[in-house]
Amino acid sequence: MLAPVSSGRSPVESENELTTLYHHRRLPLVRLALLLVDDLPTAEDVVQDAFAALMRRHGRRLAELDDPEAYLRTSVINAARSVLRRRRTARAYIPERSLHMPSADSGVLISETHQEVINAVRCLTQRQREVLVLRYWSDLTEAQIADSLGVSRGTVKSTASRALGVLARQLETTQ
Template structure:
């Protein structure tokens, strides 16, 4: 079976940008297997729309936006897995943090952020996008990006820095 030139172009794009897109998906979902599924779904949507995407320089933004939309849709469809209880869970104690634990705590803190905050932080600090690029990707204003990133960073700081 012979492939067309756009299929080859798509394949080359996925091979070149796949690892970076997978990192973004992992930061959005917080779980490697969910990230693979999310990226696969986003790439499927991109493949189906390939002939309609005229600006090949905007492909990363298209795929990231698809990942954000899919992730939000999946999050909205999830059933409530935590139920109220009369008993409070034990409160963990915070001890001195070692080098490997900091990364785990950061991952945990990112997972606890609301979807939009997590997406803004991932796009800003992991994908190194500018505020206008984030605004276009998420479909929000630059001011909303600035306030969302600021509030998200405050939450991350309070979760990661010990109380003084």
């Protein structure tokens, strides 16, 4: 049996206060947490944990708290900050994906000369690769390449010229 609370309220009245607080403040607190963590299931967990912490720390004696809503709001904000810190830490330790993984049979299927050209193309900048692939693999005109990449024809011409120069230098050094 529960002992009566010091405020003179019965345990049933205190439980009703907690239930009423939960029903009236849960949704606004979930909205607050959602704005902070940008993930509904996590926001709901944060709010549920705040109510559980309130229950653990103060039981059903809400009269002892000056402002239970402020206590919950502070708990939600602190828990959301913790979630964001954990996310940031986890992202910092995720290894980078390798940019290119050759297939298992690439060495067999492509002759050594072709492999040298492919390796040299990998040394180009992304725009240079795009221009050369669109020009020589897809057989697009300068105007079509310019439209596809959203650049001028002059940019296509100069990029292709520089890319071919880099390729020539790369292939000279490998031979």
